[in-house]
Amino acid sequence: MSVSGHTYEVRVAGKLGRSAREAFTDIIIEVEPASTILSAQLDQDGLHALLDRVRALGLELVDIQQAPDPPSE
DSSP states (O other): OOOOOEEEEEEEESOOOHHHHHHTTTSEEEEOSSEEEEEEEEOHHHHHHHHHHHHHTTOOEEEEEEOOOOOOO
16 A cells, blocks of 8 residues: 655744755745745655654744645546
């Protein structure tokens, strides 16, 4: 059985500085007024690795959501 990936959106408080942005070059970064959303297609290992990067940078985790899968044809 293979583990499929999903699109996850990880919201952190505030805006990312230059060094934090460099740590997420493989992630889509969307800046909002009070937070930043990091989103990517990830499997469970990838999600945990992303969360490890968030923690290592001392970012405040606000929310994690799995985006809806696109409808199949």
